[in-house]
Amino acid sequence: MIREGKVFLELDLPKVISADMGVFYNPHMRENRDISLLMLLVGVPEGAVVCDPMGASGVRALRFLLETQKVGKVIYNDINPKAVDFFIKLLEKHSVDKQRVEVYNEDAVLLLRRLKNCHYVDLDPFGSPIPFLESFLFPVARHGILAVSATDTAVLSGTYPQTCQRRYHAKPLLECEFYHEVGIRILIKKVVEEGAKHDYAFEPIFSYSYRHYLRVFFRKDIGPRRADRLMESIGYLLYCDGCLFRKGVRLEDIQRTCPYCSNRLLVAGPLWLGSLWNKELVERLWEVRGSVEISEETNKLLKRIKGEAHIKSVGFYTLSSIAKAFRLSQPPPMKRFLEVFEGKRTHFDPEGFRTELDHEEFLRRVKEL
Amino acid sequence: MIREGKVFLELDLPKVISADMGVFYNPHMRENRDISLLMLLVGVPEGAVVCDPMGASGVRALRFLLETQKVGKVIYNDINPKAVDFFIKLLEKHSVDKQRVEVYNEDAVLLLRRLKNCHYVDLDPFGSPIPFLESFLFPVARHGILAVSATDTAVLSGTYPQTCQRRYHAKPLLECEFYHEVGIRILIKKVVEEGAKHDYAFEPIFSYSYRHYLRVFFRKDIGPRRADRLMESIGYLLYCDGCLFRKGVRLEDIQRTCPYCSNRLLVAGPLWLGSLWNKELVERLWEVRGSVEISEETNKLLKRIKGEAHIKSVGFYTLSSIAKAFRLSQPPPMKRFLEVFEGKRTHFDPEGFRTELDHEEFLRRVKEL
Numbered sequence: 001m002i003r004e005g006k007v008f009l010e011l012d013l014p015k016v017i018s019a020d021m022g023v024f025y026n027p028h029m030r031e032n033r034d035i036s037l038l039m040l041l042v043g044v045p046e047g048a049v050v051c052d053p054m055g056a057s058g059v060r061a062l063r064f065l066l067e068t069q070k071v072g073k074v075i076y077n078d079i080n081p082k083a084v085d086f087f088i089k090l091l092e093k094h095s096v097d098k099q100r101v102e103v104y105n106e107d108a109v110l111l112l113r114r115l116k117n118c119h120y121v122d123l124d125p126f127g128s129p130i131p132f133l134e135s136f137l138f139p140v141a142r143h144g145i146l147a148v149s150a151t152d153t154a155v156l157s158g159t160y161p162q163t164c165q166r167r168y169h170a171k172p173l174l175e176c177e178f179y180h181e182v183g184i185r186i187l188i189k190k191v192v193e194e195g196a197k198h199d200y201a202f203e204p205i206f207s208y209s210y211r212h213y214l215r216v217f218f219r220k221d222i223g224p225r226r227a228d229r230l231m232e233s234i235g236y237l238l239y240c241d242g243c244l245f246r247k248g249v250r251l252e253d254i255q256r257t258c259p260y261c262s263n264r265l266l267v268a269g270p271l272w273l274g275s276l277w278n279k280e281l282v283e284r285l286w287e288v289r290g291s292v293e294i295s296e297e298t299n300k301l302l303k304r305i306k307g308e309a310h311i312k313s314v315g316f317y318t319l320s321s322i323a324k325a326f327r328l329s330q331p332p333p334m335k336r337f338l339e340v341f342e343g344k345r346t347h348f349d350p351e352g353f354r355t356e357l358d359h360e361e362f363l364r365r366v367k368e369l
Numbered sequence: 370m371i372r373e374g375k376v377f378l379e380l381d382l383p384k385v386i387s388a389d390m391g392v393f394y395n396p397h398m399r400e401n402r403d404i405s406l407l408m409l410l411v412g413v414p415e416g417a418v419v420c421d422p423m424g425a426s427g428v429r430a431l432r433f434l435l436e437t438q439k440v441g442k443v444i445y446n447d448i449n450p451k452a453v454d455f456f457i458k459l460l461e462k463h464s465v466d467k468q469r470v471e472v473y474n475e476d477a478v479l480l481l482r483r484l485k486n487c488h489y490v491d492l493d494p495f496g497s498p499i500p501f502l503e504s505f506l507f508p509v510a511r512h513g514i515l516a517v518s519a520t521d522t523a524v525l526s527g528t529y530p531q532t533c534q535r536r537y538h539a540k541p542l543l544e545c546e547f548y549h550e551v552g553i554r555i556l557i558k559k560v561v562e563e564g565a566k567h568d569y570a571f572e573p574i575f576s577y578s579y580r581h582y583l584r585v586f587f588r589k590d591i592g593p594r595r596a597d598r599l600m601e602s603i604g605y606l607l608y609c610d611g612c613l614f615r616k617g618v619r620l621e622d623i624q625r626t627c628p629y630c631s632n633r634l635l636v637a638g639p640l641w642l643g644s645l646w647n648k649e650l651v652e653r654l655w656e657v658r659g660s661v662e663i664s665e666e667t668n669k670l671l672k673r674i675k676g677e678a679h680i681k682s683v684g685f686y687t688l689s690s691i692a693k694a695f696r697l698s699q700p701p702p703m704k705r706f707l708e709v710f711e712g713k714r715t716h717f718d719p720e721g722f723r724t725e726l727d728h729e730e731f732l733r734r735v736k737e738l
Contacts, residue, residue, distance in 0.1 A: 113479060130566050134503050162597045166565040169538070169639070171620055196535040197499050228531045236620075251540055251605075251636050254623045267621050270538070270639075 004030055005037070005293050006066040007059050007094070025057035031210055032124070033060045034298040036147060039206065039217055040068050040120060041291065042284040043145050047072030048119035051139060053108035054078065054132075058087030060122070065096050067292050075118065077104035077111050108132065115139035121146050128152040129187075130167045133194050137202070137220075146202060146218045148191055153214055156183030173268035176239050176246070177321035180209045180348050181276075185237075185314075188216055188272035192230050201226035206285070207276040208305060209348050219278075233274035237314065239266045244325050245359050248273035248314045260359060277309040304347035311344050311354040319351045326366050340365050373399055374406070374662050375435040376428050376463070394426035397580055401493070402429045403667040405516060408575065408586055409437050409489060410660065411653040412514050416441030417488035420508060422477035423447065423501075427456030429491070434465050436661055444487065446473035446480050477501065484508035490515050497521040498556075499536045502563050506571070506589075515571060515587045517560055522583055525552030542637035545608050545615070546690035549578045549717050550645075554606075554683075557585055557641035561599050570595035574647040575654070577674060578717050588647075602643035606683065608635045613694050614728050617642035617683045629728060646678040673716035680713050680723040688720045695735050709734050 002009040004027075011025055040050065048071055052061045055076040064071050078084050084105045091101060104111055112121075112135040121144070123129050123136045129148050140146050150156060155163045158174030165171065170186040173179055188204045195202035195218075202218040209215075236254055239246045242263035249255075251270075258265050286306050289299065308316075323331040334351065337343060341362065343353035357365065371378040373396075380394055409419065417440055421430045424445040433440050447453050453474045460470060473480055481490075481504040490513070492498050492505045498517050509515050519525060524532045527543030534540065539555045542548055557573045564571035564587075571587040578584075605623055608615045611632035618624075620639075627634050655675050658668065677685075692700040703720065706712060710731065712722035726734065 110479075110482060113482075162600070163593070165600050166568070166593060166596050169562045169565075193538045196538075199535070224532070224535060227535050231531070231534050251623075251638070254620075254625075254636070256624055267623070269620070 002027070004033070004059060005063045007062050007090075009057070009059065009090075011057070025059055028211055029124075030295055031298045031301060032149065032213070032215060033063055034292065034294040035206075035208075035215075035285075035302075036060060036122065037063055037067055037292050038285050038288060038294070038302075039145060039147070040064060040070055041288045042281065043205075043217075043219075044070055044119040046070055049073045049075065049117065049141075050120040050122075051075040051112075051115060051118040052077070052122050052124075053112055053136070054123070054125055055087060056080075056083055058083070058090055060124075061087065061101075062090055062094060062096070065100055066094060071100070073100055073102065075102045075104070075115065077106065077108055079105070079107055081105055109135040112136055112139050117141040117144075119144045123147065124149040126151065128155070128167055130190070133191065137195055137198060137200055140220045142220060142222050144220050145205075146191075146220060147215065148187070148218065149213050149215045150187050151213045153180070153183060153209070153212055156186050156214060158182070170270050171268050173237065173239060173266060175241055175266055176268075176315065177318045177352065178315040178348065180214070181315060181346075182237065182268055182271065184209060184214045184216065184276065185271040185273070186269075187214055188276075189234050189270055191216070191218055192234060192272060195220070196227040196231055199224045199227055201230050203230055204272065204274070204276060205278040205281050206305075208301060210301060230274075233272060234270050235273045236267055236269035237271060237273075239268065239315075241266060242325065243359075243363065244317065244321060246315045247359075260363065273314055275312070277305065279309050282306055282309045301347055304345055307344045308346045308354050312356055313354045316346045316348065316352045316354045317341070317343075318349055318353075322366065322369075326369075328369060332369055336369065340368050371396070373402070373428060374432045376431050376459075378426070378428065378459075380426070394428055398493075399664055400579055400667045400670060401518065401582070401584060402432055403661065403663040404575075404577075404584075404654075404671075405429060405491065406432055406436055406661050407654050407657060407663070407671075408514065408516070409433060409439055410657045411650065412574075412586075412588075413439055413488040415439055418442045418444065418486065418510075419489040419491075420444040420481075420484060420487040421446070421491050421493075422481055422505070423492070423494055424456060425449075425452055427452070427459055429493075430456070430470075431459055431463060431465070434469055435463060440469070442469055442471065444471045444473070444484065446475065446477055448474070448476055450474055478504040481505055481508050486510040486513075488513045492516065493518040495520065497524070497536055499559070502560065506564055506567060506569055509589045511589060511591050513589050514574075515560075515589060516584065517556070517587065518582050518584045519556050520582045522549070522552060522578070522581055525555050525583060527551070539639050540637050542606065542608060542635060544610055544635055545637075545684065546687045546721065547684040547717060549583070550684060550715075551606065551637055551640065553578060553583045553585065553645065554640040554642070555638075556583055557645075558603050558639055560585070560587055561603060561641060564589070565596040565600055568593045568596055570599050572599055573641065573643070573645060574650050575674075576645040577670060579670060599643075602641060603639050604642045605636055605638035606640060606642075608637065608684075610635060611694065612728075612732065613686065613690060615684045616728075629732065642683055644681070646674065648678050651675055651678045670716055673714055676713045677715045677723050681725055682723045685715045685717065685721045685723045686710070686712075687718055687722075691735065691738075695738075697738060701738055705738065709737050
């Protein structure tokens with residue numbers, strides 16, 4: 001017997017979690033569901049219609065029903081009839097009012113082409129969201145939320161650059177210390193672009209990297225001018241692996257040589273250069289976290305993001321990247337780095353921190369270490 | 370009464386052609402239909418299944434049925450019931466065997482999600498193909514043909530660069546003499562990318578610009594490695610409006626300064642840097658042109674493309690661009706340009722020509738003019 005939040009599951013977990021399980025429940029996605037719940041608490045109107053088109057075991061859908069009063073109706077779908085049966089039994093065991101649930105058993109893409117005006121839609125596939133992405137854009141209501149998970153983190157972060165080009169049409173950057181952040185910025189770029197094609201503006205409001213996956217929540221708005229405004233935050237990243245210079249630029253401002261150390265610059269992108277978080281939303285998530293049972297890990301993650309969300313920066317530094325670039329044989333502890341660089345730790349990396357210092361100032365402070 | 374090929378139409382044409390016409394027949398698209406017909410003659414197997422999901426008046430579908438023996442079945446669709454009625458009457462008047470036609474009256478996107486293994490699918494919307502594009506990728510059979518028209522030529526060619534970014538995610542280049550070619554290369558990039566997302570390789574085999582529209586035929590293949598190979602031909606265009614230097618480069622090779630005249634370079638893209646035509650296919654189109662009744666204009670267009678398809682070049686020159694850049698007060702006639710630069714005229718521009726000379730040699734020959 002497994003418990004997660006208010007949900008009880010009669011499932012034996014296999015040793016290896018995989019899509020081959022008869023009905024898919026992934027205990028490592030607990031934090032994913034915790035954060036989705038908090039997002040509903042602060043992000044959707046009372047009586048919201050919430051759609052989970054790849055519902056699997058239905059634990060997320062059920063937690064939405066049991067743990068928030070805000071959800072008026074859950075639309076659950078899974079293409080696997082076993083999953084649907086499992087979910088229906090789960091609903092009965094937890095005595096859920098059937099008026100609050102619509103259950104479908106079909107191809108998510110076809111279902112989504114019919115649905116409209118959902119306040120929250122969750123794209124949480126096993127693997128890359130790309131083959132499904134376009135269909136998920138339409139059913140989201142204006143000002144509604146689209147959640148997108150990607151488990152092809154290695155692709156987005158640069159281990160398989162060709163696959164990244166093929167799926168996301170962008171060049172990743174494994175050579176930098178914030179390659180996961182580059183990955184999430186490529187994922188955001190793709191969602192913003194796919195939305196813009198249809199005159200939608202999907203603005204990222206909360207992004208994070210956790211275990212093996214990346215996840216971003218977007219707020220939808222409608223209209224070509226709004227889409228244009230988002231597109232303006234898409235550009236390229238210049239990076240120097242000599243002196244750690246990094247800068248987001250537009251296509252016409254790409255240059256080949258580092259202005260600080262004359263190294264050949266590396267280029268990544270196109271990618272999202274705007275903010276990864278809506279600061280006010282992060283504060284509200286933090287405030288309501290007590291009203292739902294979340295894991296210790298979820299709490300830690302939120303706390304760190306609350307700290308870094310205030311820092312405007314594309315990329316971060318790590319102790320090792322600085323030590324290596326500037327040949328510090330005995331780097332001081334994290335505390336010292338945070339002081340010297342006026343830094344905030346990032347959830348992306350246990351030894352990473354963000355700063356708003358410009359590169360000239362950064363280089364000056366390195367000498368103070 | 371209008372006649373086009375073997376089709377007779379009882380329609381009065383309004384003075385202004387627009388999508389508001391009850392049933393849409395555009396006489397200016399005759400060349401479009403001529404070339405589609407020739408493409409079927411050389412590009413699909415006997416008994417081919419051919420799909421026209423935005424069939425409108427049905428003239429194209431009917432010409433496919435009446436003027437080629439190769440077509441086994443036509444799948445016609447239009448969302449407008451008036452168009453469907455018109456087409457059904459047209460079929461009767463022309464005594465078409467009903468076994469050879471399937472008629473639908475629904476949203477093209479939903480229909481296409483159900484269809485499979487079509488040897489030819491035509492995406493020919495009023496405006497941009499982008500909102501429909503993804504759905505058109507699936508029903509095309511392996512080695513089948515996808516035809517894509519775009520009438521948002523001004524967007525692709527640089528008059529509305531923001532809209533181009535929003536729809537096609539690329540920067541156009543109105544400042545160069547071959548801005549229409551840049552537009553078609555951006556269109557191709559988008560189709561290649563959309564295909565690659567789904568591990569399809571849509572390779573352009575025949576491209577042209579005519580009147581107000583751009584049109585490209587793609588051959589579909591399947592598999593991530595094949596998609597990767599196509600993606601390798603996507604890059605950026607550097608252009609110097611001082612000395613007319615132009616070069617296709619990869620992201621990491623973008624530079625800011627013209628290596629010949631030190632001007633600030635302009636950059637466009639990402640866009641397709643590969644070939645716009647399959648040379649052998651162009652030859653075969655030329656050979657079979659007599660077996661269908663095509664217009665004088667179609668013949669001229671094919672002839673010019675037959676000439677330029679052998680030249681490997683990204684972009685072309687025009688008499689005016691050379692005269693302006695090199696301050697020729699009395700430019701010689703086209704014939705002289707073609708001799709000096711070993712050029713071939715391009716269908717894109719009546720005063721344009723292609724050459725394979727590299728830029729150094731080009732500059733040397735300019736002095737010979």
